[in-house]
Amino acid sequence: MGRDDADSGAPIASIIIVDDDPAVLELVSFLLAQRGHRVTTATDARTALSLITAEKPELVLMDYLLPDQDGLSLLQTIREQFPATYVIMFSGQGDQEIVVKLMKAGAAEYLLKPFNNRTLLERVDGVLRLREIEQANRALQTERERLLLEIETWNRELQERVREKSEALQQAQTEIAQTEKLAALGYLSAGMAHEIRNPLNSIALFTQLIRQGVDDEELCDYLDKTLKEVDRIDGIIRKLVDAAGRSRTIAPDVKVDQVIHSALEVFAPQIEARRIAVSLHCDAPPLPIMADPAELEQIFTNLFLNALEEMPQGGRLAIEVTNPEQRVVVRVSDTGGGIPEELRETVFEPFFTTKSRGTGIGLPVVRRIARLYRGDVTIEQTSPRGTTFRVSFPSFQG
Ligand SMILES: Nc1ncnc2c1ncn2[C@@H]1O[C@H](COP(=O)(O)OP(=O)(O)O)[C@@H](O)[C@H]1O
């Protein structure tokens, strides 16, 4: 073995040799096999192409003149269909034009026949090394493109997250503003109540004095009615003061159905007068809630009041209690006129009302109390045929 057979460090490859001269095939195969390459041979272009398709060799050594096709067009086919297969062309003529054409068509090297063994082996090694570097480059390029794509995806996700967070922040700010409005309202009403109750007491006192000196029956009746109305105003104000200034009494096991019953009692006269059909359905004994029962009652008082106000000519008030996944969910449905889609969230804003004598504090109070106990209230459905409010609380697991 000559020094060419020493380990040159060049890669070992699968190589196909294409030549119609058996002497060339034999010699070249022998030389390359000796170097450790896996060698296959073909004597025409058609056989060569099917071998290449099957084996996808690293390298093809091919004569420019083949019996069934010219080497140039086979070279073009290989470069197009198998870009990882490199080609060294043999050429019998010293025609510069052909060599230029071959190199332009993608040949990695060319050898003029006859060639000496050493030149052949050097060219093969050179092309295999070049191929290895170029393939590695291509892999790096692909990896780079993949990474760029990944970065782009991350970027997009990041932007989406920033957008979501900004929205959440905006939402939180809106809620803070609403809570502040409510707090101001509580403060105002407590102060105002005081101011109103003093003159109200005087009115009651003077009316009583007048009544003592009056004999006329009709006049007495009017004065009694005045006293009764004064009493009613006093009751409303007392409730307001209670709600604003009372300290909270939390019980660990409030049963929501009892709270609902006692809220309903308040409306018994209206319910009867307007012939409103009331139904309360619990699909199981309600789970306990840890809350101040008076505050919970306020939730239902407000929802029932709104529902009744929506049904002046009668209708149906349906209350349904369920216990999904350790939560207590209450649905309050009416057969009133519904809420326009665009007002679904607006109705929870403090002071928003569509009623000539409304205050717009019912639903904000409902929501504040629900959230106080880690629950929430939403409009589950609404249409011109009625509305369902959904109140939900986590249950208390002692
Ligand atoms: N059950 C309901 N059906 C239709 N509209 C409702 C219902 N409940 C509340 N609303 C709407 O929400 C608004 C706000 O309600 P609320 O905060 O209780 O204030 P108010 O009852 O004083 O108007 C009401 O004015 C009404 O337009």
Ligand SMILES: [Mg+2]
């Ligand atoms: Mg209301």
